[in-house]
Amino acid sequence: MLRDITLGQYFPGDSVIHRMDPAVKILASVVYMVAVFLCRNIWSFAFILAASVFSTAVSKIPFRAVLKSMKPLVIILLITTFINVFFYEGETVLVSWHFIHITLEGILNALLIAVRIICLLIGTSVILTYTTSPIDITDGIERLLKPLAMLGVDVHIFAMMMAIALRFIPTLIEETDRIISAQKARGADFDSGNLVSRAKALIPVLIPLFAAALRHALDLATAMECRCYHGGEGRTKMNERKPKAGDFVLLGAFVIIGACVIIINKYAPGFNTGSVTGA
Amino acid sequence: MADFITLKDLWFSYDPENVKDRENYILKGISLGIEEGSFVCVLGHNGSGKSTLAKIMNLVCTPTSGSVTVDGRTITEEPDEDTVFEIRGKVGMVFQNPDNQLVTTIVEDDVAFGPENLGVPSEEIRKRVDAALATVGMTEYAKHSTSMLSGGQKQRVAIAGVLAMQPRCIIFDESTAMLDPQGRRAVMDTIEKLHSEKGMTIIHITHNMDEAVNADRVIVVNDGRIFLDGTPSEVFSQEKKLREAGLGVLQVTELFGMLTRELGMKLPGGITDNRKGAEILSSALKNGKN
Numbered sequence: 001m002l003r004d005i006t007l008g009q010y011f012p013g014d015s016v017i018h019r020m021d022p023a024v025k026i027l028a029s030v031v032y033m034v035a036v037f038l039c040r041n042i043w044s045f046a047f048i049l050a051a052s053v054f055s056t057a058v059s060k061i062p063f064r065a066v067l068k069s070m071k072p073l074v075i076i077l078l079i080t081t082f083i084n085v086f087f088y089e090g091e092t093v094l095v096s097w098h099f100i101h102i103t104l105e106g107i108l109n110a111l112l113i114a115v116r117i118i119c120l121l122i123g124t125s126v127i128l129t130y131t132t133s134p135i136d137i138t139d140g141i142e143r144l145l146k147p148l149a150m151l152g153v154d155v156h157i158f159a160m161m162m163a164i165a166l167r168f169i170p171t172l173i174e175e176t177d178r179i180i181s182a183q184k185a186r187g188a189d190f191d192s193g194n195l196v197s198r199a200k201a202l203i204p205v206l207i208p209l210f211a212a213a214l215r216h217a218l219d220l221a222t223a224m225e226c227r228c229y230h231g232g233e234g235r236t237k238m239n240e241r242k243p244k245a246g247d248f249v250l251l252g253a254f255v256i257i258g259a260c261v262i263i264i265n266k267y268a269p270g271f272n273t274g275s276v277t278g279a
Numbered sequence: 280m281a282d283f284i285t286l287k288d289l290w291f292s293y294d295p296e297n298v299k300d301r302e303n304y305i306l307k308g309i310s311l312g313i314e315e316g317s318f319v320c321v322l323g324h325n326g327s328g329k330s331t332l333a334k335i336m337n338l339v340c341t342p343t344s345g346s347v348t349v350d351g352r353t354i355t356e357e358p359d360e361d362t363v364f365e366i367r368g369k370v371g372m373v374f375q376n377p378d379n380q381l382v383t384t385i386v387e388d389d390v391a392f393g394p395e396n397l398g399v400p401s402e403e404i405r406k407r408v409d410a411a412l413a414t415v416g417m418t419e420y421a422k423h424s425t426s427m428l429s430g431g432q433k434q435r436v437a438i439a440g441v442l443a444m445q446p447r448c449i450i451f452d453e454s455t456a457m458l459d460p461q462g463r464r465a466v467m468d469t470i471e472k473l474h475s476e477k478g479m480t481i482i483h484i485t486h487n488m489d490e491a492v493n494a495d496r497v498i499v500v501n502d503g504r505i506f507l508d509g510t511p512s513e514v515f516s517q518e519k520k521l522r523e524a525g526l527g528v529l530q531v532t533e534l535f536g537m538l539t540r541e542l543g544m545k546l547p548g549g550i551t552d553n554r555k556g557a558e559i560l561s562s563a564l565k566n567g568k569n
């Protein structure tokens with residue numbers, strides 16, 4: 001059951017987006033997220049939805065995989081839709097029964113916010129997490145944060161910690177599975193009782209897990225030292241990346257998408273989202 | 280050939296300030312020379328000090344007293360960082376748990392980790408990584424995620440990671456202990472290949488006697504001291520001493536011992552090779568029939 005959690009699931013491939021410089025990709029996804037939040041009316045939402053579907057097609061990630069990744073979002077979508085439909089103060093009343101008022105604006109608003117959440121997920125996963133290996137993401141972050149080194153922040157250590165954390169997620173998940181099985185074999189019961197007793201039942205899993213994590217860390221530190229690790233100083237990289245002209249063209253494309261959203265907001269007529277759940 | 284690693288009257292304790300009695304040290308006055316290009320197997324039961332001995336040889340632990348000489352460079356007390364890294368670049372180490380020595384998520388990135396630390400130029404790293412993966416037979420997995428590999432494959436990636444640093448000696452610290460028979464075979468084949476084809480000095484620490492049969496030299500460590508030292512047949516024929524050191528005896532040696540003692544068969548002692556044993560037995564059986 002623990003294995004189903006996909007963290008930063010990466011689909012290897014060779015599309016234009018895959019080949020982009022990870023640091024530029026991080027910037028592009030930030031630009032994209034800003035663009036999504038700037039959307040205010042139906043036309044700009046339609047535009048950003050089209051843009052994210054188009055990027056998915058370009059990345060050659062199967063649409064099915066993208067749709068599957070939205071499963072955990074269903075509950076969030078249902079809640080925001082529910083709140084918007086029932087509590088949005090609109091003018092065109094469709095149903096009015098006792099305290100329930102459903103307005104056309106409320107439904108529209110719910111729809112647009114759902115589209116916004118979906119677009120955020122599609123965009124960021126397609127631009128970044130699905131098309132970039134975790135190690136490339138940390139490499140990108142390291143290079144983006146490099147200016148901080150002037151303030152005395154050790155950016156390399158930070159990136160190394162992230163890389164190791166990512167590396168150990170599958171190992172610790174396996175370890176957790178093993179400890180759960182071992183405790184079950186000793187008669188531990190994880191599936192009955194109320195919330196408090198279930199939470200308590202997890203203590204015998206967490207403590208050995210912490211102990212194991214420390215053991216892993218100690219062993220890994222020794223192994224790293226044996227391979228002459230001594231921080232970022234004097235270190236070279238096998239794949240030294242430098243952003244190419246093409247990367248900036250793609251980043252430019254995302255900036256243009258953002259600009260288009262602003263223009264459409266301003267000049268296209270139509271319903272504007274208001275706030276109840278302003279997300 | 281000359282010794283690549285020399286230990287002289289080496290004493291070691293993790294906590295020398297509190298362990299007053301030198302008899303309680305982990306290593307007690309070990310003197311030892313490892314010849315360049317040899318395949319040495321170190322045997323010993325758990326807690327005998329064999330892993331600590333390995334850690335001394337590439338300076339994960341520094342000697343409490345006595346000296347270590349690696350490739351002509353002698354270390355007696357706390358060495359400076361440059362010396363430590365120079366020696367670790369020459370003496371690589373592969374550990375027991377395959378999960379705890381891979382640093383990154385992608386196979387080839389992990390192999391590149393060592394040379395990256397040494398500051399090797401990018402193109403050179405690329406060449407070394409490809410060559411190292413080819414040597415251990417993992418080229419087709421270069422872009423795979425390390426978490427999807429089997430134990431034996433992970434261990435071969437770890438070996439490639441050490442190879443990419445181009446050491447002259449590799450220490451295997453019980454590197455086969457956590458593997459299934461298949462993975463163990465693959466790793467042993469790789470180790471033997473490094474020795475015979477690349478002429479590397481191999482120090483293989485294990486408690487599996489079968490893995491020591493093909494070594495040039497077997498050293499048995501017991502209670503922090505060198506207990507037995509010689510060729511495999513010299514060491515494995517000493518049944519009584521091996522048991523004293525908390526180790527077993529090779530199956531073929533044990534079988535010959537039993538046949539001699541219990542059936543009164545006249546067989547030569549000290550047989551350590553399965554094939555040779557089979558030949559002797561078959562000829563003895565034929566003679567018995569006639």
